[in-house]
Amino acid sequence: QRNKTINFITKQNINIFFSFLTFFLHCSLHGRYHELAPHLVPMDYTNDPDVKIPLALIVNMPELKENPFRNRIVESFSEDGQGNLSFNDFVDMFSVLSEMAPRELKAIFAFKIYDFNVDNYICKEDLEKTLNKLTKEELTPEEVNLVCEKAIEEADLDGDNKLSFADFENMISRAPDFLR
């Protein structure tokens, strides 16, 4: 049973990865990438084959399996927005989710993750979706509505009733335990 946390894998691997950008990466992350779909991914990556792993396989990784936003995470890191990750996207995802990533970077990608309809704003629908995923739809619609309104009221600085990235960043940068 593998219950390693994302933290762990990346803290060690990403760190090494950036020092020798291409070579060492193959030992660690590539192994995991390969494991996900052995029939799709070649072990030899010297001539950059164009391989993509579909969302359904990636979501089953132990690091993401329990995450309510797993589909969104994978989608927002994929180049096509459909959740098919190439190896570069895969590495990208791990580097952002790792402990070593700076907070600003995390904020940027957190915004992307929470922006369900990809309109560069977190609007009320996005918030509702987030809430329902977080609570497994155990809140009543009125409650969800209230929470969404309160959240927007708190964080919206420019009064357009949706959160732009600036609002989001301003709010999240003050959170005591943001992605820690």
Place this chain on the structure above:
Amino acid sequence: MPRHKLIASESDGKDNEFSLYYVEVEENSKGGKEKQATRDGKRRRERNGEVSRRRASEKRSTEMSNKRAEKKHEKHHKTTRKEGEKHRKKQRRNADEEEAEEESSKEKKNIKNERTKTLKLEDEKEKDVKKKRKKHVKNEEDDANPGKTKQKDCQDVALKEKKKKRKKPETTSESESNSDSESKDNQAVGVLGSLTPEELEKLKEAVDERKKLITTLKGKPWPMKKKLVILRESQEFVEKYEGALGKGKGRKLYAYKVMMMKKWMKFQRDLENFKTACIPWEMKIKEIESHFGSSVASYFIFLRWMYGINMILFGLTFGLVMVPEALMGKPYGSMSRKTVPREEEASAMNFAVLWDFGGYAKYSVLFYGYYNNQRAIGWLKFRMPLSYFLVGVGTVAYSYMVVIRTMARNANEEGGGDDTSFNFSWKTFTSWDYLIGNPETADNKFACITTSFKEAIVEEQESKKDDNIHLTRFLRVLANFLVLCCLAGSGYLIYFVVRRSQKFALEGLENYGWWERNEVNMVMSLLGMFCPMLFDVISTLENYHPRIALQWQLGRIFALFLGNLYTFIIALMDAIQLKRAEEEIVKKNMTIWQANLYNGTMPDNSTALPITVHPGDVPRGPCWETMVGQEFVRLIISDTMTTYITLLIGDFLRAVLVRFLNNCWCWDLEYGFPSYSEFDVSGNVLGLIFNQGMIWMGAFYAPCLPALNLLRLHVSMYLQCWAVMCCNVPQERVFKASGSSNFYMAMLLVILFLSTLPAIYTIVSIPPSFDCGPFSGKNRMLDVIQETLETDFPAWFGKVFSYASNPGLVLPFLLLLVLAIYYLQSTSKTYKRVNMELKKKLQTQNEENKKKNKLAALKTANELEQARKAGEQHSNSSQHTQNSEPPVSSTHTTTRPPASRGHTASGHLPGHPQQPQKNSHSNRR
């Protein structure tokens, strides 16, 4: 040359030398052809730039087309240049760049024009020799095809520069992009033309910037593909130009420096990796954290911290006390204190005796009594008694220091977390713990988040009504009252039992049965079992957040355990009194025994050798210090055993039974009554803390205690990790325990203080035994300091010390200390207040800004609407320009953070670096 012109025009008409040259060329070119050509080039450049902006992969093609364009225009320019040479001479001094170009070409071709040559020589004098040489070299390299290759080369560089520049603005916020590109274009010019000092500087800057880009690349929000491409390009760039820059004298040094820098960076990275790999049990703790949440993990982190401290304590006692005595002190059997007495010899090696730390274990370096009072031992002249004393004090002092320092650090970290202005949004966006990888934990987390939302909603709805708050307040007060009653009752019970047992002890235990003899222990363990349960029940009344509830629970059990400690100390003190009374009798007997020895065998002849008696036969005192040490060691051992056994029976056996009996039972055991056990954070933390208190108390009398404790902690780390993973279930309400570490520390500090009090009391006020331990023969243990001062230090030092220690000096010093503490306290308070005020100010400002922004946004929205209406009515062209904007921005969306878009508001946003001025820049773009 159009190349120059392009760059010059790119730099947004800033007044630099190139714009001058641009004007000049326009003057020179008489026909419309030239103008047409430049315009063509410009347009082409623009188009090319756009293409390259859109697609990184098309770079090469644009490069090619650009080059082709350059070549085409080149002939043109040569002709026009000859025509306008006279004009140019006048302005040459202004156009530095152009002149350099001119110079190089003429040097190569052995220029015929005398006038220009002289002029050039004049100018050359002004230039650095070094730079000239460099140019020369470069020119010679390109000698074969002077114009074209060089141009190609430069063009290459320029394009690369451009590409890079374009990439950066895309990804960083747009507001920065314009200023950025301006500065970089200047740099590009620097690379383009031949090199003047400023350009060298610029090139250097560019290289540095590229390097910086390489190091900060990790933090850029780009896709990995792009990162790779950029990294490769930048590395190439750096490699190419680093060498060129360093050519000449400083090159080797520079290369060496660069190499060392690289090595150093690599070393640092490796060191960092090594460090993370070296943190003991990190993996295990992370695994537990992912299963059980951070509150359980906080216990293990605390355990690890404790292990570290005990490591230091062990090092001190082992290295400075036990090893020197074992190596350099008198060997076993040389003195009565180092020998097992005759009557115990038979049973001294029995396991039961050794297990109880009697027999040979008692007469070894493990205990106080074994140490000799010889001032200096061995060839090192090691001051054993002094070392013993100083280590005893030092361990306590070190523990104080570490605990207080850790507390202070934790307090710092917790400083800014009480801002609740974003309550709901934080709950929405940050409450999921991304480290959870276990379905059960995830389910719990879902439940926890839902309840926390519900709680927040209820609080929000009922913040106006406060009758409920009154009720909870009343319940809380009631609960505390009940707990206080409990504590007082148990306290009285303990007091009563202890007094009774003292009475029994005085009358002699033989007359009483088993219950009377073990009454204190039984009462203590019964209280320890049932009171925490009672507290748990009472705490449900209070309805606190689990983190706060845990702290209350901890505090209450802590108070109960203090009773335990109290009985133990009382019992020990009584035992000490008894032993000391015994010792007095032995002392008297000793003189009689000695007198008998000498009387019976020897006449009054002092020259004869004294009779050698086997040290085992010499009568000896009871040595209360060793007794105390033994008590502590036994306590630790039994405590450890009970912990392990309850772990095995209570957790493991229960889990096994539940698991395997579940198949053949009438109700569901796993979710029904017995279930699996949860990990008891509060009980384990308290056990750890009290255990440590015992160590601090007993370490002076039994130097082996830290070693034992180290062993215990090591084993329990593995055992408990295993037990948690295999037979516990996560708590129902997982919560973040970030705030509880300081609470543990505070309790540890209290225990440390309480446990040093009796130790200090015994050291200072009870005289040591007369025939055992390093302080035997002294009135007080403290005297060892005075002795050292008198014999090992010069006389003046002792004098100074005695002056310094007289009350007339000590009292003012104490007063000063108190004053200093008061001063620091009050300043820290004011700082805190100022901090709070600032926070409030910020908050109000935020709110004001919010309002302002909202107003402004409304206004602009209205204006926009009006403008749109007007636009719709009037013309299509304006609409066209309006529409042309969005596609451009939409091409950026994939690569750029959405930072700067969507700001219709004109007011500045707090905490956002965007300036309205730059905004206008980006709009223009």
